[in-house]
Amino acid sequence: MSVLLNNVTNCICLAFESLQQDQLGFVNKSKLKVLTANIGTFLDLYGVEKGLEHFKSTPQLNFDQYKYYLQNEVFSSLPDKLPMPELREYENKIAEVCWLVCKKKYLQRETKLFSEEAIFQIFRIFCVLAEMSSDSMEHSYQVFLHPSEVSIIAQALASSVGCIFDEEDFNNLSISMGNFRLAPFIAVLESRCIPTVKEDIAIKEAITDIYQRIVEDVIKKGYLSKKGYIFPTMKEYWFVLRPSELTYYKTRSEKDKCDTLVIQKGSRIEPLSTGYKFILHTPAEKHFELGAPDHMTRLQWISSLQLAIDHSDQVQSYQRLQASKRRLQRQGRIQEMMRARAQLQEERNARQLAEGQAKELEAVVREDSKKLSELLDVKIKLEKLLEEETQAKRDEEIVRALQARVLAEEWEKREELERLQEEQHKILEEERKRRKQYEERQKENEKELQSAASKLAELETEKESLDVELRNAREKIVLSEGKKELLETQLNQYASISRSGDGVRRAHSFMPSTKEKPIFLEVRPSTLKRPIKK
Template sequence: MQTDRYFLLSFILQVLVTSLGTIIDCQGLGEALEDFGGSSSLTFSELELYLSREVFTSLSDSLGRKELSSLESQIDEACWIISKSKLLAESLKRNPRVDTENIFKLFRIFCLLADLVQDADTDVAQVLLCSEEADLVFTKFLSSLSKEWDMKEEFDCLFSNALFDFQTFLSVVELKFMKNFEKEEVYEVINEIYEEFVDDIIKKGTLLKRGEYLPKFVEKLFVLTSNSLTYYTNPKKPKTIEFDSQTRVEEGQDPQNSKFHQFYVITSDRVLHLATLDKRYRSQWLTAVRLALSRLHCQESYGRHLRNKRRLEWHRIRIRRQIESDRAREMLRAEKLARLAAEDEAKELAKQKAMEEEQRRHLDMVRRQLEKLLAEEIQAKKDEELVRSLQARILNEEWTKREELERLQEEQRKLLDMERNKTKTYIQRQSEMERQLEDAQLKLRELEKARVDMDSETPVQPDTRTQSGKRILEASR
């Protein structure tokens, strides 16, 4: 069984090396591999040495980034053809909806971002994705699917693992995204990440392009890479402007009251007149084009440049963390030594503590007695304060009642004065009426006397005035 597995691996390795020879136009690499390995088994270090010395040394140093990118794509396809049967079989068991094209894109993204990790003891090498790069890819998935915060906590637990192999990486995409979102949305996100990392696309978006014959701005889709700017008149007929050493970008002068913010991409044979409706969007495109022009002669792709930049930053972070960890260990060691010294000193002081224990117990007993007396005094003060507060409250209530009684007494005095005034007025009126009655009676007597005198002289009819006077007298009575 081991022999059959060995021959199978040898055959796969020969197919891979032969494919690499076909890609770089170097024949006979498979036979050279047999001569290089001899009859003994070939370790990974020996294979890596063979590829670096015998295979890739045939490549010319004058190859540009475009040619290197094409070779890299063909090498990835060759590796994919060899390994896809196993990878697709595992994928179909998890989620049969994932198509081969998108798995291949994920494979290329993984190969670009992953690192070759070799075990020094067993000489077994694996291509593994570090947790920082996995975090970056999954965060882009969540952000593009508008689920950055809803599922972030769920993905944080995945980053506890230090490294991801391709099966783990692919299973996360299939089980976490393909089952929770529409596959068209996930495929679109995979394509966006593929364009950003693998296709060397620096920026992609719509711009307004001025026509060469008609001075009219028309909106078109533009794709900026490190060495070209492509725009689409229609989806099937893209037009590409290759950058050269004379290419530059300039910011245009915007006319007053104009809604267009213009800029120019100037090459050796033409001027591309572009514009945006937002000034900030124009600044983003100017920055992106200047970045592309600055990387015009770099053989390294922009995606690989960003990956190496992140590697350097993460390496610095790890070094800083390592320094902090070493510093913490030194502090712990110093604390341990100080603790040991303190323990020795504590042992020396133990005898003195034993001698002082009896005195301490005596002082504790005195302290408890004093605390008890203090507690009793405090309680007495509290009771005294309580009694004082009750007395003050009763006194306040008495003062309130006294004020109320004084108020009522004042009101009664005022009422009594009013009654006295009324009585005095009534007596005065009664005296006045009695005086008037006496006057009326006196007049009546005078009238009767006069009438008697008159009656004695001459009999006359009763005087009506006398009768009215009587009625007045009766009324007054």
């Protein structure tokens, strides 16, 4: 059964990797017997591990040899096509066996945000979406997950628990790491998706939801009302849709299963005009009337059911087909990039070749043009020599006549130069005198500037002394104003006392007296200025 073996190859490879004693890619047959016996037990095949003793003469096997043995001795006993529920059940059992072999390696972590059950579910998700490629060694393989698949799972997990997924940070991480193996994949989910979530139930529900969607091939879940067989009333159930079946339960916990509606290729959906209902028609002429709570939910269920009908006859699960499509798209993009890169390289090579040919042609043209220009230069030189020879004879007579004139002009120029030299000597003498006068004037200005600076310093010191005197005077004025205000306050008090009573007591007088005389106090305004005489 090639489909089942292909589906569980990643799980078996991870278990095989955990059984290796070294990094050479070989495992002892004694360990492989235990793993093979457990796989055969789940497939109702007993004694399949005994053939390992006679398979190859070596005590160890690499993964290619072990996979070949499983394909020909174990999985070949199964039929070519299995129903999807039975295929899914076999995958679950084999994955559990492989997990028992390799779980110790992945459960030993420093930060444990996921439970053991959640780690197993992540292991299953990883095995469904992962790819396998040969390692740098000849007989070793690696199971890895592409960064785009990791991004899909991480975004789904972060949105399920209400966290924000930093896609830019993840892209930088994926550039540095490349493909993800299982341990880094678990670490990325713990550190990038749920670092602040403290509720274990929320994490468990989020992982379970992704596990059901990827591994159990759940297309959609939700509440729908279904019309009964005996009583024509609508009752609400929790429905779980897969490509080959529609199962409904009493509650959301999916423990009390009511029934399973088989979905086949000939099934069809009929929307009803009354309410938000629709009918699922099966090829066996069975009709199931279902109802949604609103119009949008009904459209979603109709679309999901149509998708399940379209994939009901596939021998492979829907999520694995989608992963294969994404893998083919990535390979197509890589091939396009390689083709584009090869085309660019070809264009670059052609351009370099054309540039080389153009340079060679340019060099040839340059040499030809150089030779031509040399011939033209020789021709021009010969013509010039001929003209010069004829002209030389004519010029010889003219030169003789001009020599006399030139001699006369030379004597005149010499006399003019001597006169100009005398004038320059005079101008230089005048310039020296002016320079001396300017230097004397500059020295006088410097002396005046020094005297002015000394006077300015004296004025500064005088200003500072005046500032000190002014500050002292201000302090005295402030002191006198305080005393003045105190006196005015006392005067105001005595004036108010004199106006309010029969007289002023002797104890309040400023001067001692034996006779009682009226006291007259002059109330001045609150200022130190003298009153202006009229």
